[in-house]
Amino acid sequence: MTDRHTTATVRGPADDGEVAAFWSSLGLPGAIDLHVHFMPERVLHKVWAFFDDADLPDGMRWPIAYRDDEAARIARLRDLGVRRFGALAYAHRPGMAVWLNDWLADFAARVPEALHCATFHAEPEADAYVADALEAGAQLCKVHLQVGGFDPRDPVLRPVWTRLADTGTPVIVHAGSGPQAGRHTGPDIFAEVLDAHPELVAVIAHMGLPEYDAFLDLALRHANVHLDTTMAFTEFTSRIAPYPPGLLPRLGEHADRVVLGSDFPNIPYPYAHQIDALARLGLGADWLRQVCWHNPARLVGR
16 A cells, blocks of 8 residues: 555656655665667667657657767666666567667676666567577566567467566566557457466556556456556646546555656656656655565566
8 A cells, every 4th residue: 555644745856857866755776767768779760760750649749858879878867866777679570689689688788777678579489589588687578569560469479478477577568559559459469468378477568558447457467467657647648648547546556566667768758757747646655666666676686
């Protein structure tokens, strides 16, 4: 349960310069952000170009807030007090996951704060290269069902889901239908994966946007399923798919199922806004401590 009696004392950071002090005010050494993107520069620039041209409602734009070089982005996370982060990349087509996984392994080896991450696509080789990545020390996986365009129930992925479940390796899954629906997004589809692999440690990205209610139900039906806060509750996302206020009491009661995510650097607002949006939920300091540190630390063994 959250400590609702302390909610009035929780003030979020007004800007990025206050974020590190915010962690200290909660008695935390910093934050663990599981949903951060680092990838080869040419891939990242293509991602940024996609957001530059994104077709959003009401003429909304998606300006990248941290369009900096890699060294500057790493330094910014350190200044924000992010002590560990998931350096995520995802394969948008078959045949590229091995190359991305090699790059991610090298990135984690040279950046102490970066979790060693991996990705996969629905292809016959997936189980072998996921096994190689785990053997090399991968701590966290990421797949994007809308961008990747694959069905998570594809038979070639059964051994992959089994391997991740057996090793307790968390996988961040963009399974929700926002901001654009895909052929294989939505709670009913990924529910079949969880029913077949009940021990899988899955983190549903973006709180399951826009199917927030159904994904919260899904998380509460499966002991190892979590939701990440990526872009949720912010003014930007609230214009597209606001989080239902009626779900907040349940979210407060199940703090152990929520982990911090931000989507840095690919966000159209300052990092501080995501943290302030969480504080403004009024779920209390203990809820914030669990979400921003204790839960992600538990998932990645830190």
